[in-house]
Amino acid sequence: MLDLSAVRCQIDSMVADQAEVGNVTYEERVEAALAQLKRWNEDWATLDERLAQSHTPWQTPRIFQGPLAQGIAPPARPERLSVAATDGSQIFPDRHEVSPCFLLNIGYVLLHYGTDDRPLLSSRPTLYWRDEDLFPQWGGRRTAVNRELVGFRRSLLELTELAELAAASQAAGHPTVALTDGTLVFWGLDARPPDFRAASLAALCSAFDLLQSRGVPIAGYISRPGSPELVNALRVGLCPMDEAAECERCPWLGQVPPCAPVEGVSDAVLFRRVLNPGERSAVFENRSRVLQDYGAHQVFFFYVHAGDEVGRVEIPRYVAQDKDLLELVHGTIVDQAAKGRGYPVSLAEAHERAVVRGTDREGFYRHLEEVFVRHDIDARVSRKSLRKRTVGV
Amino acid sequence: MTEGEVTGTRSLESFVDGDGRFVPHSRAQEIDANAAATGRVGEVVESSTTTLIAEARRLHHAPDFGAFVRVESDGRDLIGVVHNASTQSSEPNRRPMAYGKTEAELRAEQPQIFELLRTQFEVFVLGYLHDDSMVHLFPPQPARIHSFVFPCPVEQVLAVTEDPQFLRSLLEATGLPTDELLLATLRHALKGRADEAGETKAGQYLVRMGAELSRLLRDDYDRLSSLVRRITSWGQV
């Protein structure tokens, strides 16, 4: 049990500490960031140049399309539109349970607007129990599968299935937009072995290829984004160094640097000041390292005021570069968020379809036990698991 | 399904999950039309000797309160009356909330809502058919889950309601809105009778049923007279 009261004081210190970096309050930082944003509003190309040249320890984007400090109104949603969305959930492998297998559950949602076609709301679970799944061999090594790997597989599966779903929908005659929850950028792939990375990216890119070839836009929606990428870009903008910021050679080490005033503000907070409900920001390009392997499908992003919050929308290049597709994504997300009372309804439904609840999990393992027993397989459950299940007084 | 190269060749049907509920539009319409042609109005989802719960084939289209229905199960036709219809979310954790829009608007804007709602109705079992005549006993076996529920045609209603035994069954059951249900079933029972030979047949039937009620409610004249007066007021409706 967590003793919340014991942690509370520590949390207070932490917050105070963060809020007072450079002796400036949070609100002042936001104002400063806003001012900077406005400064580069028109002249964003210059900033973009600078960004291209700079080397900072914190991540910065490129600016694809301005203006920076103005919101762009959403277009009207087209008469006929279908929104495809997937989400995933899992039952992680648990060596305390009767079997070390794991399960991925993908939820599918296909909502049609402007017709009276019935929506598709379903889910498909897949059980992984074979040797090659439980003990995958990557990078020449065979390891027991862990939560991280399962997570990867799940995220990947969400995307590939989304692509199939959207493509099938388009083929059936519905103008479709594909939405997914979360980022399109698989950060963790970085640390993975090369063959793993290659396999994953191949799958990913084939998904994007497919959608691009069908003219179906795909977007990832991130709720409550905490990224400070753009604020980082403004820091670069503040840096007085010539041509580009080189933090390795920062002359203000040990002091409060000129880029400090905006530090600590997140993009979302910033754009909250700029965007009206429904409006989107400029489009930026993500420069995560892993994206180098994404080939043609670089990931771009923008922020959008979804009604209750500012969310972050990530799109592949083919969407960013196509004005119609970009608008379509913008309009769809705003409409979806309005329907979903602040969060895109299709994603919420997909989540509901996918989620594996505690009771589901319990039922799954109980059934496994029964089947094992029936087939005389040794159904031994570790004591820890048993303790977890029925805790006496 | 493994993650790997996407093919882009799958059909929408392939995304349907195990119970086949959610199907592409064209298929859905075809299935719906087929089901409509069979005349079935629901499918049993819970069953006991005395009652069963069925899910209505179409949302918001449960049979009328007090209507007579037939369940084909195990080679036998069970007969019962509908007494409780409700529409609820089919997901245990999710409840409908107000949107402030008309149904037409919701169907356009939030089509997924209607997938998550289902209409159920409860049926109190009165007995079963044996060679076209009604046996007023609980059936030996309860209806099987997933049996289909059909509305009873007029001739069947006449046969079932000819013997006033069904009134006794309704009165003795617990957990039913008994008086309301009695009146509703009688109204349904009257339909077939009023059309033929005019008023007298219906009138005679009511007197006969009323007399049975009088016997059953011998100790509760207040309730009897209230019921009979309500029946009398139908004549003015």
Add this chain to the structure above:
Amino acid sequence: MGKQNGNGHIISTRHRRGRVGVVTRGSLVEGLEMKLDAERNVEDMKAGKFVVIEGDKNDFFSMVTDMRLDATNSEILLHPPDRSDELLRQVLAGTGTYNIVSLRPMLMMPKDPMSRDFDDGPRPVKAIPSHFSLVQEAEEEDVTRIFGKEGDAEGKYFSIGSPLDMDTQVCIDMVRFAERSNGIFGKTGTGKSFLTRLVLSGLIHYDRAVNLIFDMHNEYGWKAMKESSGKQTSSFVKGLKQLFGDRVAIFSLDPKSTRARGIQPDHEVYISFDQIAVEDIAPLQDELKLNPTAVESAYLVYAIYKDAWLRTLLSLEGPDVEEFAGEIGAHAGSLVALHRKLKRLENFPFMVKKMEGADCVDRIMEHLDAGINVVLEFGQQTSMLCYLLVANVLARRIHETYVKKSERFYATQRPEDKPRQLMITIEEAHKFLNPSAAKQTIFGTIAREMRKYYVSLLIVDQRPSGIDDEVLSQIGTRITALLNDEKDIAAVLTGVNGTEGLRSVLASLDSKQQALVLGHAVPMPVVIKTREYGEEFYKAMGAESVQDADTRREQAEQERELLFGPE
């Protein structure tokens, strides 16, 4: 239409059509109760109605004696439905509210024709039907089976009416009727005269008895007034002579009055003082307000003067009487009183000092022997004194004659010596047969003797409670119209078995044309609507109808014209 019983015999299971209800409770002693079917209207159940309870082995012929309304729940009675709550009333009928009808089984009859009791016909009730036995309306066949049908081979059944709400005949057994004394009772104005006429017609038509009728109100001989005209063409009804012609003779005490009414009496009746015995004076005590010593005084006179005692006594005047009393040793005061009161007799026009011509009694006897019925009209002589005197005098003499004839017949056993059964009809019978008079009058004697001497009474009275109990118990058949008085009702029902429950029936009869018949001549008590005394009845009795008479007259006119030419 029969089913087999245990013996394999076919039982007649005639299905009656008029289902009324089912038996719910009861006992042999107290009678049975039936729940009326909900479809039947309780207003159709009348006291005295004839129904049949179909038991398993027997049919029980029963009479409705009482009806009752009841409800299962007193709530219903506290909050009765409105007139407008038609459905509620109909629903409650038979379920919450119901009608109980009390039945009195009178006769039972086995259903199986092969059972050994079947041929005995209906018998007294010794058993009761089981629960929920069906109760049906009686049908014509039932009535006929019990009461017989007119026109039978032996000629013993005479129809006197029909049961309530039915069209069939109810017959009385004339043989049994004539065997005993009988009574016709009812309040004033309830039609006793009609009943009497009916019964007498039956006796005459079927020749079951020869009748001597003391017609105090001149009702029976020739035509009489009807109280209301109804559908008849005339407001008169035919008398016995009109119906039976030569078989009836009219004797008149008041020939002038008789002739004034357009009738020629067959004989004029005169009584001489010598014909009056002391026994004839005794019944007049109440009427004349004599005390007992007066009668004794009369005896004293008789002792000396024998038959001429009355003549002698009445020839005295004033103070002579006292003197006379002293002579014979009678109490002066009472003899004087006696004399004074008996003087009244001299005023009667039919009283003569000396008889001229034949003795009227002999004349009457001649007629009776010949089988001719005698109606003795009183004309204007309607005083009670006259009635009592004449009836007693004549009856006593006739009875004496009959006794002699009977004894002779017992001795010789020859059929030609057998006296004809005589029935004497008297009205205001309670004057003759009250407890005190009954011991003294000849009528009391006749009543008690039953049929020993082939004489019986037909008493007509509106106050049967005034009649001596012993006499009442000898009355074989009673035909009773409406009576109200509890005592009268009790009197009528004295001495007859199985009359529980009939009190209410008696009290509920219509004031006209309804009567209860019970006793010796009927197997069970039955309420009847009396037979119409009109054209159809006349025809049945063999008399001419008015139309017939008119036709004959017309025809006679035509023939006369033919013979003698027009006038």
